[in-house]
Amino acid sequence: MDVEGEAARVLADLRAQGDPMRAENEKRYLKSDFVHFGVPVPALRKVAVSAVKAQPTRDELVALAETLWGVTQEGHPVHEARMAAVEVLVKRAALLGPGDVGLAERFVRDSASWVYVDGIAEKVVGRLVVRYPDLGAALDAWVNDPYMWIRRTAVLALLPGVRVGNPDLVRIDRFGDVLIGEREFFIRKALGWVLRELSKKDPGWVTEWVEARAAVISGVTLREAVRRLPAEDAGRLLAAQRR
Incomplete structure (x- = not known):
């Protein structure tokens, strides 16, 4: 897997499906200061899951999740990118091992x-x-x-x-x-x-x-x-x- 390329594709697909009005409503509902594109959850999940449709290795999965989690725009994290990071981990959770509880903890603390x-x-x-x-x-x-x-x-x-x-x-x-x-x-x-x-x-x-x-x-x-x-x-x- 080209992790950087796949993360960029996911981000581009999410941005293309954004709805500014939904983004504003979502930011207000979540009391968020992140950047929001305004992508409905089912569409977001479909884009994220497509990134791991071909079976990645555990290392590729973790690298993709970390790359998506770290996406920022104008100095702020991007909501949809973080959601996509969670979704790829959920989809391929069977690849993770005991040591990956540390990755999960780091994401929660962030x-x-x-x-x-x-x-x-x-x-x-x-x-x-x-x-x-x-x-x-x-x-x-x-x-x-x-x-x-x-x-x-x-x-x-x-x-x-x-x-x-x-x-x-x-x-x-x-x-x-x-x-x-x-x-x-x-x-x-x-x-x-x-x-x-x-x-x-x-x-x-x-x-x-x-x-x-x-x-x-x-x-x-x-x-x-x-x-x-x-x-x-x-x-x-x-x-x-x-x-």
Whole structure:
């Protein structure tokens, strides 16, 4: 793969599909100071995935992602280029190995929005943790990290295990207790999402966990956690928090 050439092609295709009005609306919605072209997500994903349609090597994949991530225009990162970097990693996540959790961490630390973090957290880090369970030790460190987006990554990286039927209940329990007093909305929401997803497969565990913490769990987390629970259990948990 000609990494530089492929990155330039992706960038040119994205720029050609941009919509200035959409770009302005997107910048406002994301509270972003990045450069935005205004490309809809499905179109952006199609362009990005085309870059790795032919099977790249792991080194080519990482080099392409790093090149796209580093694109700037007038001194500012380009939103669509960063999104494309995430998409190529997600598409070929099977090529990545345990050491690539460092690349994911670096991208998250260089992020300031859920729009980049969530795909990395769930579909890159989370998939790596499913394949290499020892990487859970990285999540143990991240859940106490001062940077909010790293903490969110630690939580959302538990989702793939839940979805494949192998939930890490020990970490869900422990991370939940670590983060239950969080003031950050994005952490509260992430914890709720993990509990909601787990409730589809193990509603009893979620009900018991939430009920024991009804006095301290945030409303944001609770509302997500009970969304898929049986109506009777959800109603009892909501009422317990109100009391």
